[in-house]
Amino acid sequence: MNSLLLNLALLFMVFAMIPCVYRVIKGPTVPDRVIAVDAMTTVIVVMLGVYSFVQGSVFFMDVALVLSIISFVGTVTISKYLDEGVVL
Amino acid sequence: MDPFNVITLAIFLPFIFAGLIPAAEKILKHYVGWLAAAVALASFLLIATVLPHVIHDGPISGAVPWLPSVGLDFGLYIDGLGILIAFLASGIGVIIMSYSNGYMSHKEDLPRYYMWLLLFMGSMVGMVFSANTILLFIFWELTSVTSYMLIGYWRDKPESIYGATKSLIVTAAGGLVMLAGFLFLHSITGTFDIPTILQNEALIQTVKDHDLFLITLVLIFIGAAAKSAQGPFYIWLPNAMEAPTPVSAFLHSATMVKAGIYLVGRMHPIFSGTDAWLILVAGTGMITMVMAGFMAFRQTDIKGILAYSTISQLAYIITMYGYTTYQHPGIGVAAATFHIVNHGTFKACLFLVAGIIAHEAATRDIRKMGGLWREMPITFIIAVIGALSMAGIPPLNGFLSKEMFYESSVEMGAALGSPYTILIPVIAIMGGVFTFAYSIKLISGIFLGKRPKDGLPKHIHDPCATMLVPAAFLAFLVVLFGVVPSIPVHNIVEPTASGILLEPVHLHVKLWHGVTTPLIMTIVTFILGILVYSKYDALAAWQDRFNARHPRISVNYHYDAAVDNAKTWGHKISSVTQPGTIKTYINAVLILIVVLVCIPVILLGANIIPQTLNFDIAPYEALLMLLMVVAGIAIVALPGYLPAIIALSALGYMVGLLFIYLKAPDLALTQVLVETLSTIIFFLAIAKIPQKFKEKIPTTTLVRDVIISVAIASTVFIMLINATQGIVSPFESLSHYFIENSLTLAGGHNIVNVIIVDFRGYDTLGEISVLCLAALGVYNLIHSRSEEK
Amino acid sequence: MTTLITKTITKICVPLVILFSISLLLAGHNNPGGGFIGGVMFASIIGLLYVVFGLDNIKEFFNPDWAKWFAFGLLLSCITAFGALFVGHNFFRSAVEFVHLPFIGEIELVSAGLFDVGVYFVVIGSLLYIFKNVGDDK
Amino acid sequence: MTSLLDHIPILLIAIPILMAAVMIFLRSIPALQKVLNVFVTFCMLVLSVVLLEQVWTNGIIVYEVGEWGKYGIVLVADLLSAGMVLLTLFVSFLSLVYSLEYIEERSLSSSYHSLFNLLMAGLTGSFLTGDIFNLFVFFEILLLSSCALVVANEKGGVTKSSDKMEATFKYLVLSMLGSIVMLIAIASLYATVGTVNMADISVKVSAMSASGTLPWHIYAVALLFIVVFGNKAALFPLHYWLPDVHPTAPSPISAMLSGVLIKVGVYGMFRVFFLMFTDTLYMFKPIIIILSLATIIIGAVSAVGQTDVKRLLAYSSVGQIGYVFLGLGMGSVYTIAASLVYLVNHAFAKGMLFLTSGAIIHHAHTRDMDKMGGMIKSSPVMGTMFLIGAMSIAGFPPMGGFIGKFLLFDAGINEGFYIPIAIALIFAVFTMFYMFRAWMKMFWGESRDTKKYGEYSSHALSPLLTVPIIILALGVLVFGVYAEPLIALAQATAAQIVDPQPYIDAVLTRVVR
Amino acid sequence: MSSIDIVLELLSNIVLIIGLVFVFLGMLGLLRLPDVYNRMHATTKIGTVGAFGVMLSILLKVGFSPMGVKALTVGLFLLLTAPIAAHMIGRAAHRHGVELCKESIIDEYGKSYK
Amino acid sequence: MKRYLLYSAPLALLWCFVHGDVTILNFLFGLVLGPFVIKPFKPLYKFGQEVSFKDAISRIPKEIKYFVMLIIEIIKACIVVGKIVIQPKIDIKPGIIAVPIDTKTHAGITAIANTITLTPGTLTLDVSDDESVLYVHCIDASDPDGVRESIKHDLEKYILEAFE
Amino acid sequence: MNNTLLSFTIAMLFGFGTFLILRRDIIKVVIGLGVLSHAVNMLIVSAGVFKGTKVPIIVGSSGEHGAADASGTVFNDVLADGVLAPVVSAGTHIEYVDPLVQALVLTAIVISLATTAFILILAYRIHEEYGTTDLRELRRLWG
Numbered sequence A: 001m002n003s004l005l006l007n008l009a010l011l012f013m014v015f016a017m018i019p020c021v022y023r024v025i026k027g028p029t030v031p032d033r034v035i036a037v038d039a040m041t042t043v044i045v046v047m048l049g050v051y052s053f054v055q056g057s058v059f060f061m062d063v064a065l066v067l068s069i070i071s072f073v074g075t076v077t078i079s080k081y082l083d084e085g086v087v088l
Numbered sequence B: 001m002d003p004f005n006v007i008t009l010a011i012f013l014p015f016i017f018a019g020l021i022p023a024a025e026k027i028l029k030h031y032v033g034w035l036a037a038a039v040a041l042a043s044f045l046l047i048a049t050v051l052p053h054v055i056h057d058g059p060i061s062g063a064v065p066w067l068p069s070v071g072l073d074f075g076l077y078i079d080g081l082g083i084l085i086a087f088l089a090s091g092i093g094v095i096i097m098s099y100s101n102g103y104m105s106h107k108e109d110l111p112r113y114y115m116w117l118l119l120f121m122g123s124m125v126g127m128v129f130s131a132n133t134i135l136l137f138i139f140w141e142l143t144s145v146t147s148y149m150l151i152g153y154w155r156d157k158p159e160s161i162y163g164a165t166k167s168l169i170v171t172a173a174g175g176l177v178m179l180a181g182f183l184f185l186h187s188i189t190g191t192f193d194i195p196t197i198l199q200n201e202a203l204i205q206t207v208k209d210h211d212l213f214l215i216t217l218v219l220i221f222i223g224a225a226a227k228s229a230q231g232p233f234y235i236w237l238p239n240a241m242e243a244p245t246p247v248s249a250f251l252h253s254a255t256m257v258k259a260g261i262y263l264v265g266r267m268h269p270i271f272s273g274t275d276a277w278l279i280l281v282a283g284t285g286m287i288t289m290v291m292a293g294f295m296a297f298r299q300t301d302i303k304g305i306l307a308y309s310t311i312s313q314l315a316y317i318i319t320m321y322g323y324t325t326y327q328h329p330g331i332g333v334a335a336a337t338f339h340i341v342n343h344g345t346f347k348a349c350l351f352l353v354a355g356i357i358a359h360e361a362a363t364r365d366i367r368k369m370g371g372l373w374r375e376m377p378i379t380f381i382i383a384v385i386g387a388l389s390m391a392g393i394p395p396l397n398g399f400l401s402k403e404m405f406y407e408s409s410v411e412m413g414a415a416l417g418s419p420y421t422i423l424i425p426v427i428a429i430m431g432g433v434f435t436f437a438y439s440i441k442l443i444s445g446i447f448l449g450k451r452p453k454d455g456l457p458k459h460i461h462d463p464c465a466t467m468l469v470p471a472a473f474l475a476f477l478v479v480l481f482g483v484v485p486s487i488p489v490h491n492i493v494e495p496t497a498s499g500i501l502l503e504p505v506h507l508h509v510k511l512w513h514g515v516t517t518p519l520i521m522t523i524v525t526f527i528l529g530i531l532v533y534s535k536y537d538a539l540a541a542w543q544d545r546f547n548a549r550h551p552r553i554s555v556n557y558h559y560d561a562a563v564d565n566a567k568t569w570g571h572k573i574s575s576v577t578q579p580g581t582i583k584t585y586i587n588a589v590l591i592l593i594v595v596l597v598c599i600p601v602i603l604l605g606a607n608i609i610p611q612t613l614n615f616d617i618a619p620y621e622a623l624l625m626l627l628m629v630v631a632g633i634a635i636v637a638l639p640g641y642l643p644a645i646i647a648l649s650a651l652g653y654m655v656g657l658l659f660i661y662l663k664a665p666d667l668a669l670t671q672v673l674v675e676t677l678s679t680i681i682f683f684l685a686i687a688k689i690p691q692k693f694k695e696k697i698p699t700t701t702l703v704r705d706v707i708i709s710v711a712i713a714s715t716v717f718i719m720l721i722n723a724t725q726g727i728v729s730p731f732e733s734l735s736h737y738f739i740e741n742s743l744t745l746a747g748g749h750n751i752v753n754v755i756i757v758d759f760r761g762y763d764t765l766g767e768i769s770v771l772c773l774a775a776l777g778v779y780n781l782i783h784s785r786s787e788e789k
Numbered sequence C: 001m002t003t004l005i006t007k008t009i010t011k012i013c014v015p016l017v018i019l020f021s022i023s024l025l026l027a028g029h030n031n032p033g034g035g036f037i038g039g040v041m042f043a044s045i046i047g048l049l050y051v052v053f054g055l056d057n058i059k060e061f062f063n064p065d066w067a068k069w070f071a072f073g074l075l076l077s078c079i080t081a082f083g084a085l086f087v088g089h090n091f092f093r094s095a096v097e098f099v100h101l102p103f104i105g106e107i108e109l110v111s112a113g114l115f116d117v118g119v120y121f122v123v124i125g126s127l128l129y130i131f132k133n134v135g136d137d138k
Numbered sequence D: 001m002t003s004l005l006d007h008i009p010i011l012l013i014a015i016p017i018l019m020a021a022v023m024i025f026l027r028s029i030p031a032l033q034k035v036l037n038v039f040v041t042f043c044m045l046v047l048s049v050v051l052l053e054q055v056w057t058n059g060i061i062v063y064e065v066g067e068w069g070k071y072g073i074v075l076v077a078d079l080l081s082a083g084m085v086l087l088t089l090f091v092s093f094l095s096l097v098y099s100l101e102y103i104e105e106r107s108l109s110s111s112y113h114s115l116f117n118l119l120m121a122g123l124t125g126s127f128l129t130g131d132i133f134n135l136f137v138f139f140e141i142l143l144l145s146s147c148a149l150v151v152a153n154e155k156g157g158v159t160k161s162s163d164k165m166e167a168t169f170k171y172l173v174l175s176m177l178g179s180i181v182m183l184i185a186i187a188s189l190y191a192t193v194g195t196v197n198m199a200d201i202s203v204k205v206s207a208m209s210a211s212g213t214l215p216w217h218i219y220a221v222a223l224l225f226i227v228v229f230g231n232k233a234a235l236f237p238l239h240y241w242l243p244d245v246h247p248t249a250p251s252p253i254s255a256m257l258s259g260v261l262i263k264v265g266v267y268g269m270f271r272v273f274f275l276m277f278t279d280t281l282y283m284f285k286p287i288i289i290i291l292s293l294a295t296i297i298i299g300a301v302s303a304v305g306q307t308d309v310k311r312l313l314a315y316s317s318v319g320q321i322g323y324v325f326l327g328l329g330m331g332s333v334y335t336i337a338a339s340l341v342y343l344v345n346h347a348f349a350k351g352m353l354f355l356t357s358g359a360i361i362h363h364a365h366t367r368d369m370d371k372m373g374g375m376i377k378s379s380p381v382m383g384t385m386f387l388i389g390a391m392s393i394a395g396f397p398p399m400g401g402f403i404g405k406f407l408l409f410d411a412g413i414n415e416g417f418y419i420p421i422a423i424a425l426i427f428a429v430f431t432m433f434y435m436f437r438a439w440m441k442m443f444w445g446e447s448r449d450t451k452k453y454g455e456y457s458s459h460a461l462s463p464l465l466t467v468p469i470i471i472l473a474l475g476v477l478v479f480g481v482y483a484e485p486l487i488a489l490a491q492a493t494a495a496q497i498v499d500p501q502p503y504i505d506a507v508l509t510r511v512v513r
Numbered sequence E: 001m002s003s004i005d006i007v008l009e010l011l012s013n014i015v016l017i018i019g020l021v022f023v024f025l026g027m028l029g030l031l032r033l034p035d036v037y038n039r040m041h042a043t044t045k046i047g048t049v050g051a052f053g054v055m056l057s058i059l060l061k062v063g064f065s066p067m068g069v070k071a072l073t074v075g076l077f078l079l080l081t082a083p084i085a086a087h088m089i090g091r092a093a094h095r096h097g098v099e100l101c102k103e104s105i106i107d108e109y110g111k112s113y114k
Numbered sequence F: 001m002k003r004y005l006l007y008s009a010p011l012a013l014l015w016c017f018v019h020g021d022v023t024i025l026n027f028l029f030g031l032v033l034g035p036f037v038i039k040p041f042k043p044l045y046k047f048g049q050e051v052s053f054k055d056a057i058s059r060i061p062k063e064i065k066y067f068v069m070l071i072i073e074i075i076k077a078c079i080v081v082g083k084i085v086i087q088p089k090i091d092i093k094p095g096i097i098a099v100p101i102d103t104k105t106h107a108g109i110t111a112i113a114n115t116i117t118l119t120p121g122t123l124t125l126d127v128s129d130d131e132s133v134l135y136v137h138c139i140d141a142s143d144p145d146g147v148r149e150s151i152k153h154d155l156e157k158y159i160l161e162a163f164e
Numbered sequence G: 001m002n003n004t005l006l007s008f009t010i011a012m013l014f015g016f017g018t019f020l021i022l023r024r025d026i027i028k029v030v031i032g033l034g035v036l037s038h039a040v041n042m043l044i045v046s047a048g049v050f051k052g053t054k055v056p057i058i059v060g061s062s063g064e065h066g067a068a069d070a071s072g073t074v075f076n077d078v079l080a081d082g083v084l085a086p087v088v089s090a091g092t093h094i095e096y097v098d099p100l101v102q103a104l105v106l107t108a109i110v111i112s113l114a115t116t117a118f119i120l121i122l123a124y125r126i127h128e129e130y131g132t133t134d135l136r137e138l139r140r141l142w143g
């Protein structure tokens, strides 16, 4: 039951990625796309967590940890670019 | 001293002193020319000491190892033919270098002049004594280069440059062709060594019977013809007259052009006695003889006359060497050899006279001269001796070899039978007629008639002894060899002819043989010659009309067209092949990839779809892959930079997720980090690159690009599904070792990390070097404009 | 300019992420991580600092010569690899040593770890050198 | 501590990497940088001589990095790789000395020394490695270091930086494609045979071939390596970057690129096809012959149309590399030896010509030959040097280039490749034509219009510029006059290339911990 | 299995399901809501909160083992950073002229920076 | 020194967290590492100010209180937005509202802004230059004053207690 | 790793990348190279030869322990006495996925990051010099 639940969870989360990809393509504005990617990283973090538990392996959690930090760096950079037209 | 060492010394003495000339000039000032002459004399004497050995014992060989790995020695083969040409080179060298002391102004760049002269002389001597084809080729090309340098001696004059270029292209290219011939000869005989072939009759027969015989002969003969200005390759010689006159006398009449003759003589034993040889060599010779004779007759520049005359005279020799049949391999050899000597003397003499005239009269155009015999009587006498010898008037040496030429022509015609019995002597006479005509024209144009009112300097007189004595000495030889032919015949012509025919030759050359067919032919020649000379204007008018109507008949026309347009054409072609658009280049690579993968498929008739296709996959992975493809489409389809980059970043994160599914946490970590960083760097860059340009893809381009992309995708797909069929049994992966030993030997649980820092840490060292390179490279990129501003 | 909200969060994140990067570096031999990953973490948080506060502002008080960082890393990696030569082994021959320390217990000293530290510095240095050079280029 | 001499293969690679790092620390002391770099490079040159000597006397040397045997990365010094390393370091040393004067001071001290060292490491590493993936890594080092060096600032700045950028971009994009292809090939290979060690792959591919289980895609993989190495070596149709990059690089870097870097591609072909894919050679050889002839033709014809001296030299490199590939494609011991001799001679002559072109550019402040003329008077030394190089490239005796052409043609005719040799011969005439035309354009004729193009520089050339050129010129002459050692070495090398068994034995018969 | 374990198991599964549903709803919001600002509401809160829930559920499942601790850390990081990302993007979007959707009734920000 | 310790303690805890292994040894190691990490960035953290541990510790209960409040708010609001999302027809009246705040410290403003963002239905877009007004996007802006009021009373109160 | 769908995905990405590097816009080309490098990285991973499903990290607290439960493979590639044994007779089941390909990809990823960084800054400099990102105009070097 547990494993079925978790596998379903993974499938569910991939489904949750569809809107993200849709927004990345559709936009219509750049900020839409940026939040779509940002949301996608959130979904990926969730998947990593679940997967980590499914596999019983802490290693994937490290990836989740890194991703949860690093995606924010990217988003902030893009936002600054969108706002000011410069990065540094 | 051992003859081998003597000849080696004779070859390298000029080379050594050529190197010393610039230093010597510091001490000797303008007397440096006498040093050069002394070197030439030394070489001459050294060669002379070997002559008795050769006359007595026959050819001498010797070798020291040079390139043993390819079977090449520094080998010398000293026979009569070699000594003959070497005598010409060194002997006339002495005369020319002495003469140059008077001819060359002291302000000229004398070291360079004498250096190249000596280098040329050494190369010439080396060439004729080379025992193997490669050594011969080396010295051969050296004569081309030195000749090029001497023709271009006045290197800021466009005419010099033109002449030098032409001579280099024709002779050196001919040399390359000849090299190919030599290499064919090597592949046939298995040796580069000429004496080895000459002394082995069976081997010579092998050559003659070989499939590659004809091509070998043609290639080698092209080299010879190019060097001796025969056939269509004559074009360089007239332009080579831009060289200082002593150079022309030395290289372009007496010696270098004899290199081709030498080669024909050298190859004579191997190739002669075949139809190909006869047709090629004698045929080329006869055509050249007549045509060049006619053109010499049409020239108005003294050196022009002499240049075309040289071509024509050389054609005599070539023709005679060509006179062979299966039964009589060597009808004209002796005559040809004698003519080499004679032509060397009278032509060099005439060139020196031309130099004197040009020096004194400040022009070489015979139309601007006339009646000079009063002012320069000694020169006149010398010129007359030279010209009459050339015209074939007894008792001068030119007469003797001309007689022999006619004799051998008759003999050859007889050997071939009708219609050649008549045809060949007639052609020979035609050659003689023009020779006679231009010889007379030369003398009368310069010395006879009336002195023109203007255009000539006031005071014209015989030159200083430095210039006169060498010419006079040559004139003396002309007379001497004519009156006492046994001196050259016994000492040099016979050994040479023996060397070529590979059997002892004994000649009986006399001034008076009685009334023979050749004598009658000679008389006919004189009569026709005078007739032609008197009809100059009509002939000239006819030729001008003809040439105007057929400009393409001229070889020079084609040469000029080729060389002038070479740059334009080269640039046109390179503009097409290298259009500057990177897309073309990328397409080329992509198409090559597809083609290279297709080749084995076609050749092996391979089944590109493997037996097992595995579609077993968890649904969430399949969905993820679908999303990745969709993201890929987004990257392609989104026109703006930002959307495309963001889509790329989305794809990157999904790749990271896929790595998770592929059980690669390290990879996933690296992937997401790198993805973020490269997105940042993308933004760093495009922050400075506004998107002004939006590509509108035309349908044709779209179709083409899609086809290429699909081709690449299919190629990769097919490669990949085949490659991932699993490791071929019974092989196993290196990874076994890593898994087994990662902890025990390298002390790490994370096998991937252990591989990258330990098992294959060296790769990582390279990888971090790449990172440093990127950093330093960016620094260079950013700072690359500082210099300009 | 970015807002004070972003700045505050960035301030909080900086030491945190640096610690995390060190953790990743040290964990590398036995867990996911390693010099490269740790280095990228470090570089990205400094990059974020540059982005959020402005390169010039950061340079006022924190301006290391990143070139020296990557040079140091390269040097360290190289010397580690060379070390084996001095004990009679081939280049890059690794050494694994288990050291028993009081209180802490068994500690595994791996020469490859030192190499990884070199990698760490190279990654930090080179990436930030690029950032800084591009940022300085106005 | 074992003898330093046991570690020469790795020293030749790791020392430059180490030096690259050290040079950055010494940025503020340019004088020390120069002295140290030249000194260390010279020591490496000496070491490479020792290495070649060791290989010559003791046979193939295998150096296990990390002592992991074939499981880690091995460095293999056979005659081919040791010879190439020696050649590399010789040209590098001279180029480096030349750079000290030629490169702009700031660029020199801040990045040039490090980049140059990494370029050397990339070269020696590529030649010595026995691991196909490691070769990829070192190819990337080569790629980025050469890109970074192309955009380095030279004194005087005749080359526009826009040109440099454009050329580098084309080079980089095309090379990245090559890298991608290389990775595809390596991955496919690994998936099939489970190893990335070249000797190991060789054994396994041969075993599969012997048992008839060699899958077809191995042939495709093998042929894909043509793209990989052809790209590096500028084989048609992968040559497009070369005529753009080599002229725009600073002259010492042009010398490195044309002199040795493109030879990496040739080396790779030898390594990969004659070691790993001997069973695909029958498919490979005709392809290479066709491509090499196309390369010869393209190079020669395009060179004729050039007015930029360095661009002409670059096209000439394309053509000349075609000759090298021709010998490789004909594939017998003799033709390979010829190809190697050709390669060495081209390295010397072209390296020297590019260095000379640098001096010429300093002298004339332009690369356009139409804007030069009569320079033999103002710069006789450079005139002589350029002539020597031109003669060698054109295949004139007594220069080394002649020996190369002679051996190649002889070998080709011996093997019965009449038509390829005929084409090669025809375009050798082209080579002669454009080299001498270039020489005459620059050095003969009237001196240029000084009102329009300015005076020639009156500065005497620094010995740092002239001495390397003269040394290379002497090399060109020596290889022409006394080529025996080179030919003997080339023949021994060729024999070793054609028979991979000793290589395999050396790598695989060793105890792994 | 002790009763606490069962309770924890049950609790964790509930939290997991809630979290997953929230994440999914967040993404659905991304799909359906009319403009970027509203979409951000969906992703950065429901999404983040959902993610936090999932992490919490894992913590509940495994306890304070390394995995649990890390899961908790991940959750905290998300809570810390997600709002900033939203804030930055929203600000940039508005300042860069991304219009509010037509349903919007008030914009007091627009006048503050123009 | 005090400062270093104050900053290092949470860092050390976090060190344990990211390590996945909360032990005394790890904590001590983190404590040692902390100052080195902070040192280069000292100017970012206003090291000149006086700090007191007592103060810091005394705030902890208030901080906990804040978090509890936060969690409740979040869950409440999540449901609200979730409902909106799954409505067949989305009917919302969004808008941007300026919300004046009293909080002065950066930490406080950041906390309130983040809190606003995390609670669904509202989202901080910007803070005015004089740091006195937050611009908040509300998914339901039909009652701007109500929103202002609720932020002022429900959120800021707790934050002022916890962070100032 | 024989998986047709994965291969297909990779191939598709190669197609997209190829299409992009044929575009006229310099940034598009760089993006295309990015796609290609993703694709090639996945390709390398998919070239892993083991059918195992475990992360290649040996789980176990201490050294001795970890080694024992590593794989159970008999490592048999001993090359002694001058006899070549080019194949191993291991053959037993491996639980891990192939670690080597992962290590290779790690290297490849880093290198592609470095190259991407360089080419992007290069693109910026090209834009600065040429004032455009249209590659058609990037043809001062031709002929």
Ligand code: NA
Pocket (backbone or CB within 6 Å): B366, B367, B368, B369, B370, B444, B445, B446, B449
């Ligand atoms: Na007259």
Ligand code: NA
Pocket (backbone or CB within 6 Å): A038, A039, A042, A071, A072, E081, E082, E085
């Ligand atoms: Na987020």
